[in-house]
Amino acid sequence: MFELDVENSKPIYEQLMDKFKELMINDVLQEHNQLPSIRILARELTINPNTIQKAYKQLESDGYIYTLPGKGNFVAPPTSLKNSLEEKIRNDLEKVFAEALYIGIDKHEIYRLLEKGGDS
Amino acid sequence: MFELDVENSKPIYEQLMDKFKELMINDVLQEHNQLPSIRILARELTINPNTIQKAYKQLESDGYIYTLPGKGNFVAPPTSLKNSLEEKIRNDLEKVFAEALYIGIDKHEIYRLLEKGGDS
DNA sequence: TGGGTGTATTATTCTTCCTAATACAGTTCA
DNA sequence: TGAACTGTATTAGGAAGAATAATACACCCA
Structure with missing residues (x-):
């Protein structure tokens, strides 16, 4: 789906947030589309699930995405932004x-x- | 001269950079004006001189200020920005x-x- | 029930930020 | 020259954040 820059001084979870925001802004990810699951994305990027979770949690608290426990994370309508x-x-x-x-x-x-x- | 927010998550040296950039942008500090000396500012703000030095060094490498060893740090002309x-x-x-x-x-x-x- | 999802917790390692204490070198001026 | 400034460099240590690792729990759904 995308690459991360380990050398980058910016924390991985922030890079993740930026990538997803970019995808949403460019309409690649649209309202109510599902984001990759934490475990799968962690495996693909070979990083720790906790790091993904941190990015998702922050995106959620900013209002970019919403979470349905047991189901997944989804793109929120822009109206729900904080x-x-x-x-x-x-x-x-x-x-x-x-x-x-x-x-x-x-x-x-x-x-x-x-x-x-x-x-x- | 100004205050720092210790509670702020942003590193002190970055806050310092922001403050000085703001002063330069608002023309409070003008071309070739001297910035406060590292030791004096460190004493005034009760923070470590190394932290000031780090901010100054970064501002210099961005081209905002220039250093004359033994004399001090001075506001650079905007033309020298990187x-x-x-x-x-x-x-x-x-x-x-x-x-x-x-x-x-x-x-x-x-x-x-x-x-x-x-x-x- | 099984396998997917998110969530929470604890421990450990690594890096950055900041402090602390020095020591060294250039500039200024009496 | 020497005292008192200036910036520079180095080493050490503590505190906090980032990331990993290993679990365990709860929800959803076929």
């Missing part, structure tokens, strides 16, 4: 804007990057 | 845009946040 997440992302936006302008990326360039991406 | 940094910030921009759109923040809102901020 408000605290939106706050955080607004802050991220402001922060990266300030930094981008400081290092010399100008507004038009930022506009371009925004338009280049999503649809909404 | 290209790798610009790459990183472009990625951050794209990533946070995708995430913002996914959670339901629309483009106009992002525009608003951008205009609210800097001047450039």
Whole structure:
């Protein structure tokens, strides 16, 4: 399904979260799709099940996925995302804007990057 | 000069970097201004000098500041910022845009946040 | 019932963060 | 020159987080 970078300084469970968020954002994983089971994914990636569980648990508490005990983990509708997440992302936006302008990326360039991406 | 949050999960040296970047971005610290000496700042914040040094060293390797051994640390002109940094910030921009759109923040809102901020 | 799912717990190892205590070298200035 | 700054480097140790390992338990479903 994807690879991990063991050399990366970022913790494995965070890399996992990023990968899954990416898949959801790019609509590869859609609402109510099932995520790979903890044990299977752990075997495929040859990492510890507890590490997967940690990533899933965090994704769940952020509202990206939901869990049905005994059944599995599934992509949550974006409406169930936590408000605290939106706050955080607004802050991220402001922060990266300030930094981008400081290092010399100008507004038009930022506009371009925004338009280049999503649809909404 | 500023406070640190010991409870914060973010490492102290990263908090320090953020604080100084913020001061530079907001023009409180300007080109060639001297930063507080490692020992003095360590005493003021009651943290270990090595922690300050780590923050300064990282800021230097990113190109935010430059060091004159025996003299001190100084704010670098933005032109000396590393290209790798610009790459990183472009990625951050794209990533946070995708995430913002996914959670339901629309483009106009992002525009608003951008205009609210800097001047450039 | 059997085999899948998630969950919880305990112990162990490894790495990073931070502190602590030094020692060394360049700069400044009286 | 020498005292008092500056940054730099090294070694050691403690604390916390990341990851592994090995279980055990509970839920779901054919």
